[in-house]
Amino acid sequence: PIKGELLYEGKAKRVYRTGDPDQYLVEFKDDATAFDGLKKGTIARKGEINARLSALFFQMLAGRGIPTHFIEQTGPRELLVRAVEIIPVEVVVRNIAAGSLAKRLGLEEGTTLKRPVLEFYYKSDELHDPMINNYHIAALELATDTQIKEMESYAWKVNELLAEFLQPADLVLVDFKLEFGLHHGQVLLADEISPDTCRFWDSTSGAKLDKDRFRRDLGGVEDAYEEVLSRVERLLQ
Template sequence: MSDREALYEGKAKIVYTSSTEDALILHFKDDTSAFDGEKVEQLARKGEVNNAFNAFIMEYLQSEGVPTHFIRRLDARESLVRRLDMIPVECVVRNRAAGSLTKRLGIEEGRVLEPPTLEFFLKNDALHDPMINTSHIRTFGWASAEEVEAMRRWTMRVNTLLKALFAKADLILVDFKLEFGRFQGELYLGDEFSPDGCRLWDAHSLEKMDKDRFRRNLGGVVEAYQEVAQRLGVAL
């Protein structure tokens, strides 16, 4: 894998080619950003924690029948994944009101949403990831009607599974985003699942245990990620 090529570098990961055409390597960085890259810092060990966290969640979802791109963890910072043709749509589930939803709709933070909401956003940094609907997705050819329904179905299934998993660790899964892609004609869950892309609150104190600690200058970002991992039984 020494001849690998960097295909893409994002805010928190670098994607490399691997020794096989159908697989890629995800390298988890220590970089942490917020507000469309306006705030950026490096937090020691964050990449290692997120790599281990993501591997744990992906393996758990696979054990429950969710198709994911994850193959295996290679080392402390890298994982091997299937090479997907990514759909440029983020699927966001909200179990409680937080973040942009509170601003858009004037709803108090923490309100329980029953049933949970599912929103779609176009993955486009230049446009600040605008909110879209299923009609946009189909009209502009980002995904077929069948794929949209599959993304909806798998996203809600993941929500059911992970809400229960985090609840056992005395954590509330407030919201999260998922991305999907195609591999050999089938839809797979792609990208990553870590505290960078979800909100997690302590079930008793409602303390924030996710990237909101970075966004709101609360400190202890990596320490919170580590505590979440330890509660779940993730080997760091």
């Protein structure tokens, strides 16, 4: 596919037009940001690792009935995807208290939740991604009621499928963030699924194998990303 006009450049990815109006190219960068862009850095090989992991996760999920934007991997850090308009709502699912949930509700990080939790955030840099609920989404017309239900139902399914998939790799799926897009009116799972957007803990040691190593200056960031990729690739051999 030809790399056409740059449509969008975000913190971690660039999206390009292709010769086909129904398809975009997504290029994954090594740049990393945290805390609303306040912390900046680069993580060596992150672009390649996140492109590969996203491709493998999307493939696995598509095979189990989740409609995704993924078509194929076209380069070491490049995915060909269905063209979508991103719904400006982030969907977070949590199995174990960590990060902002632990802080907001005063839970000790690592506390297993009695039931998984699903949250919505409004994707808005100016507003710093405030948490919202179904009513806010409807009031702001960010998505229709049907689209909200579809996003919720796909997010719960992704939680089950991804947690089960990662278990034999000794990875615990603590929480993750999904984004969805519209392609000819159809809701598709979009964006990426990677250690940038999920919390993965080693099931034996509890070691953090995700972007928290960067956020919290824990060191070993590159090694953690490599470790997740090599464990997932081993699963698929």
